[in-house]
Amino acid sequence: MAEVWVDAGEPEDIDAEDVIRFDHGGKTYALYRSEDDRYFATDGLCTHEKIHLAGGLVMGTIIECPKHNGRFDYTTGAAKGAPVCVDLKTYPVKVEGGRLMLRVS
Amino acid sequence: MTPRQIVIVGAGESGARVAIALREQGFDGAVTLVGEERHAPYERPPLSKGAIFGEEPPTLPYIGDAQRLSELDVGAVLGVAATAIDRVGRKLRLNDGAAIAYDQLVLATGARPRRLNLPGAEHGLTLRSFEDSVVLRERMRPGAAIVVIGGGFIGLELAAGARKLGCEVVVVEAAPRVLARATPAPLAAILEARHRAEGVEILTEVGVSGFSADAVELADGRRLKADAIVVGIGAAPETSLAAAAGLALDNGVAVNGRLQTSDADIFACGDCASFPHPLFDGRRLRLEAWRNAFDQGAFVARALTGAEDEFAAVPWFWSDQFDLCLQIAGLPDAGATVAPRDLGDGALMTFHLAADGRLVGVGAVGPLGKIAKEVRVAEMLIARRAAPSPDKLADAKVKLKGLL
Numbered sequence: 292m293a294e295v296w297v298d299a300g301e302p303e304d305i306d307a308e309d310v311i312r313f314d315h316g317g318k319t320y321a322l323y324r325s326e327d328d329r330y331f332a333t334d335g336l337c338t339h340e341k342i343h344l345a346g347g348l349v350m351g352t353i354i355e356c357p358k359h360n361g362r363f364d365y366t367t368g369a370a371k372g373a374p375v376c377v378d379l380k381t382y383p384v385k386v387e388g389g390r391l392m393l394r395v396s
Numbered sequence: 397m398t399p400r401q402i403v404i405v406g407a408g409e410s411g412a413r414v415a416i417a418l419r420e421q422g423f424d425g426a427v428t429l430v431g432e433e434r435h436a437p438y439e440r441p442p443l444s445k446g447a448i449f450g451e452e453p454p455t456l457p458y459i460g461d462a463q464r465l466s467e468l469d470v471g472a473v474l475g476v477a478a479t480a481i482d483r484v485g486r487k488l489r490l491n492d493g494a495a496i497a498y499d500q501l502v503l504a505t506g507a508r509p510r511r512l513n514l515p516g517a518e519h520g521l522t523l524r525s526f527e528d529s530v531v532l533r534e535r536m537r538p539g540a541a542i543v544v545i546g547g548g549f550i551g552l553e554l555a556a557g558a559r560k561l562g563c564e565v566v567v568v569e570a571a572p573r574v575l576a577r578a579t580p581a582p583l584a585a586i587l588e589a590r591h592r593a594e595g596v597e598i599l600t601e602v603g604v605s606g607f608s609a610d611a612v613e614l615a616d617g618r619r620l621k622a623d624a625i626v627v628g629i630g631a632a633p634e635t636s637l638a639a640a641a642g643l644a645l646d647n648g649v650a651v652n653g654r655l656q657t658s659d660a661d662i663f664a665c666g667d668c669a670s671f672p673h674p675l676f677d678g679r680r681l682r683l684e685a686w687r688n689a690f691d692q693g694a695f696v697a698r699a700l701t702g703a704e705d706e707f708a709a710v711p712w713f714w715s716d717q718f719d720l721c722l723q724i725a726g727l728p729d730a731g732a733t734v735a736p737r738d739l740g741d742g743a744l745m746t747f748h749l750a751a752d753g754r755l756v757g758v759g760a761v762g763p764l765g766k767i768a769k770e771v772r773v774a775e776m777l778i779a780r781r782a783a784p785s786p787d788k789l790a791d792a793k794v795k796l797k798g799l800l
């Protein structure tokens with residue numbers, strides 16, 4: 292299948308060690324910038340109660356759901372214990388030509 | 397000596413969490429979960445929200461369904477009530493005549509809704525179980541007159557949901573304001589104003605003198621038509637088993653910092669347990685909250701397998717009303733001074749500082765995405781016994797994360 296990359300805005304739209312919401316093609320994603328300026332993307336909704344993860348707190352490589360504090364490693368999508376037990380899907384991200392590019396398929 | 401047989405009384409959030417966490421830690425003895433309800437353990441927070449007001453017929457939001465419990469090798473004895481603890485023989489007796497031997501026992505018996513002692517009290521509906529939510533869902537029809545007794549979390553969540561469905565809603569609160577018990581006044585005022593703007597009628601400082609099949613009689617003589625009366629005036633800890641067994645009580649089953657009762661082989665957690673909190677000078681707390689039930693369940697699983705530390709999780713509560721979220725961390729009422737922070741989009745946060753300057757409580761109301769990160773950071777500040785400058789806390793330009 293062809294790789295589809297979409298323009299997800301400027302890298303500076305995201306503060307270091309933070310997350311923003313990005314919607315595209317009827318789907319919602321969460322885009323992350325780590326403390327050391329690496330970028331990551333996961334599904335935008337928590338696997339527990341479909342809450343937008345972009346409202347949650349990023350600490351190191353962990354995103355915490357704003358509703359029930361379910362934790363995921365956003366670099367791998369791995370659920371880090373109850374109440375979340377289903378991993379997040381992750382998506383490749385790159386910075387190209389000063390833009391943040393997200394691979395959606 | 398490693399205990400071989402752990403029995404948990406109560407299959408709600410806290411009890412289920414003990415069982416699951418024991419297995420997650422690799423405990424390989426027998427684990428038995430005894431629940432009075434016939435259902436496998438389920439989450440209660442959705443009961444006052446989507447279970448009643450969602451478009452789809454509600455399904456049980458399981459914490460662990462029968463298959464998961466079986467996979468975890470957790471014995472589930474459901475639809476059966478525990479009737480007595482034989483502390484000498486180390487047996488839990490059940491109302492079906494059976495007895496289960498234990499090496500260690502956990503009481504996660506929860507709380508029961510308080511009821512009013514009034515003429516016609518039987519006409520008042522309460523909300524605790526999935527079945528209760530099914531009854532309420534039936535009664536909450538567009539145009540129905542709903543009277544909610546009590547302006548607490550559950551009462552206001554039900555009022556908001558009923559109003560959105562098109563019910564005529566009146567909230568009757570005995571105190572001078574809604575959410576008087578746990579919520580800072582400026583935040584309660586935002587929620588109260590929102591309810592009024594949505595058309596919910598809120599009566600404060602009003603007593604109730606009785607119920608009938610179709611009305612609520614107020615102490616001042618007024619009569620409110622009611623197709624359904626919902627009573628949300630708090631919950632009382634379920635302590636009868638502990639009391640009969642001679643365990644110490646103190647506004648709940650009294651436990652020490654490791655959540656051990658006065659019998660070292662019996663622990664208690666969740667809504668039924670009153671425990672000393674190290675962050676608040678050992679003040680004894682009993683919290684009726686999802687997060688506390690979850691945290692204490694996981695903690696007890698560790699304590700049962702030998703952990704020696706004390707339970708010190710920061711209390712944390714939330715409520716959803718209309719599209720507003722309320723989150724509270726710590727104990728705002730332990731504060732002597734308040735620093736407010738404007739989070740934008742109508743969201744407000746209040747920081748509560750003790751006389752010595754330590755941050756002891758925080759609350760916020762607004763859209764979830766506006767408040768959750770900030771409350772989470774503040775919760776960490778409270779856990780670290782931080783004493784941040786009130787000026788910085790009140791200054792929305794100062795990043796809270798930078799104060800950690």
